Amino acid sequence: MKNDLVALLAAALVLIGCQTSNAGDKPNLKAGIDRCIKSYAFFPLSLKEELRTFMGVSKDRAPALFCQRLGRAVASGRITFSDINRLQESRSTDIWRVIKGR
Numbered sequence: 001m002k003n004d005l006v007a008l009l010a011a012a013l014v015l016i017g018c019q020t021s022n023a024g025d026k027p028n029l030k031a032g033i034d035r036c037i038k039s040y041a042f043f044p045l046s047l048k049e050e051l052r053t054f055m056g057v058s059k060d061r062a063p064a065l066f067c068q069r070l071g072r073a074v075a076s077g078r079i080t081f082s083d084i085n086r087l088q089e090s091r092s093t094d095i096w097r098v099i100k101g102r
Contacts, residue, residue: 029075036067055099066099073098 040048040063052062073079079095086093 029071032074033064033067033071036071037063040067051099054096055101065101069098069101070095 043051048059048062051066052059055062055065057065070079073094079098083093083095087095
């Protein structure tokens, strides 16, 4: 499970790295989502299946939906570096609610 967590953190960090001081900068958000989708291909199969099941979507829709939800949450400030740290420490965070679509 630790490796799965690292893969999730890596995707979130890719998106956060694309964020600029102007959170509404759509080209950067789109680039971050596109990179996330490409990196999703390298997630462990077990993580992909868990995420797909957790989100309740088809296998084909899971990468785009996962990355869009994370990307929008990062761009809006709903997910921050402190959320990433809390996830690493197994503390409460909104990341799971974001991924679920709530």
